[in-house]
Amino acid sequence: MKRHGLMAGSPCSLPDLIHLEENQSVLRSANSSPTHTNTSISLGQPRDPDSGSTHSSHTGMDAHRHSPDRAVVVARREGRAREISPINMNGLDLMRDAVLVNGPVEDGGKVDTGLNVDLSPSHRTEAGTEEAKLQESSTDEKKMKRGSEVRVQDSTEQKLYKIANELLLTERAYVARLHLLDQVFCARLTQEAGKGLFPVDVVRTIFSNISSIHTFHSQFLLPDLETHMGQWSVSPRLGDVMQQHAPFLRMYAEYVMSFDxxxxxxxxxxxxSAPFRNVIQDIQSQEVCGSLTLQHHMLEPVQRLPRYEMLLRDYLKRLPDDDSDHSHAEKSLQVISMAATHSNSAIRQSENLKKLLEIYEMLGEEEDVMNPSNEFIREGRILMLAARHSAMERHLFLFNNMLLCCTPRFSLGGQRFTVRTRIDVEGMTVQRTTNEHHPHTFQVSGKERTLERTLDLQAR
Incomplete structure (x- = not known):
């Protein structure tokens, strides 16, 4: 039977003896060493081969808990723990690992671990090799960090190039579309109109200033973009060329306003007109049209300014604040945004005029609806309360300066109304009222007239 205690001079092997335990009393001196802190090694049956002395602490309990086939070393440093398998491990290997965990070997290779084991030169060499590997690993980590920073910079430059290149590619396609509108559709229709088949003014009105837009983009903006992109590797800039040409984009307001x-x-x-229709259908059947209608191609100029604005915003978002092109890009974006606003304003103005014309026709051309200062806001059906709780249908037209209360009248030509009451917005008040027969009532009062209304859920 194997004994769990040791007598002085009794032989044993390390795999049969080693067990690490944090509170072993034999390592108190080692734990108190400045260079070997937080490491504790417990030997179930330690033996010093030189002195023949034996150190035992809790040997019977430790040997009972752990089989001689299993040895555990736990090394702690800076709050980290690890387990080392005893396979192919001897006493020197164990001590070498403890030294590497805690720090470099000093005092001629003597390690203060409580075991009084000398490290041979070969093991000191291995320790130095391990330290060199750690230093090399730290250097590699620094190189990786620097490489990551370079990749981030490269990624930003690539994204900026991608945005600028997208602007160039879409500009080429856009100029081709403008050529189709100006030199193909407009030119062919103008030629046919010269034969007296339909009015030339109709063609001019349809295509508006498309010829000027085409000239600007094909002869000025696109060539400059081509030049800048050809020099991108030397001077990566986009804002300056856009700032130079942005003021000319105001010409789009005329085209957009007349688009509807x-x-x-x-x-x-x-x-x-059959000749008019035949010319358009003939061109639309050609491959250059890409199976798209003339109306689709004419929509391109309306959508181009918002595209410039979107790309420039994306470019500025990724451009460093200290880049020399930043101020140029900001200024060009301001001008293009203003031009887009003008175009949007022209669209709204065009839509408003169109709506005023429709209302003017519905009212029998009797009211001064077409005044340029008038701005249509809303229309809808309501019920007007009358005596004895009766209600009559009315139609309201609300403008920025007046409210028209109208009655519908029969007409074969579409909806028609007759104006019954006009209330100026200036001085007009609206108050909620209560009515037991009609919920959701309100009263509209002007300087001269007062109306009581109840809302119809079908109001638009």
């Missing part, structure tokens, strides 16, 4: 009217003329004359 152009679409209406195109529809009318396609139905009315």
């Amino acid at each position: 009217h152009a679409m209406e003329l195109l529809r009318v004359w396609t139905e009315r």
Whole structure:
């Protein structure tokens, strides 16, 4: 039977003896060493081969808990723990590992671990090799960090190039579309109109200033973009070229403002004139049109300014604040945004004029609705309360300066109304009222008239 205690001079092997335990009394001196802190090694049956002395602490309990086939070393440093397998491990290997965990070997290779084991030169060499590997690993980590920073910078430059290149590619496609509108559709229709088949003014109104837009983009903006992108590797800049040409984009307001009217003329004359329709259908059947209609191609200029604005915002978002092109990009974005606003304003103005014309026709051309200062806001059906709790249907038109209360009248030509009451917005008040027969009532009062109304849920 194997004994769990040791007598002085009795032989043993390390795999049969080693067990690490944090509170072993034999290592108190080692734990108190400045260079070997937080490491504790417990030997179930330690033996010093030189002195023949034996150290035992809790040997019977430790040997009972742990089989001689299993040895555990736990080394702690800076709050980290690890377990080392005893396979192919001897006493010197164990001590070498403890030294590497705690710090470099000093005092001629003597290690204060409580075991009084000398490290041979070969093991000191291995320790130095391990330290060199740690230093090399730290250097590699620093190189990786620097490489990561370079990749981030490269990624930013690549994204900026991608945005600028997208602007160039879409500009090429856009110029091709402008050429189709100006030199193909408009030129062919103008030629046919010269034969007296349909009015030349119709063609001019439909295409507005498309010829000027085409000239600007094909002869000025696109060539400059090509030049800048060709020099991108030397001077990566986009803001300066856009700032130079942005003021000319205000010409789009004219085209956008007349766009709705152009679409209406195109529809009318396609139905009315066979020669007009044949020219358009012939061009649309060609490969250059890409199976798209003239109306689709004419929409491109309306959408181009918002595209410039979007790309420049993305470019500025990724451009470093200290980049020399930053101020140019900001200024160009301001001008293009203003031009886009003008275009949007022109669109709204065009839509407003179109709506005023419709209302003017519905009212029998009796009211001064077409005044340029008038701005349409809203319309809808309501019920007007009368005596004895009766209600009559009315139609309201609200403008920025007046409210028209109208009655519907029969007409074969579409909706028609007769104006019954006009209340100026200046001095007008609206108050909620209560009525047991009609919920949701309110009263509209002006300087001269007062109306009581109840809302119809069908109001638009």
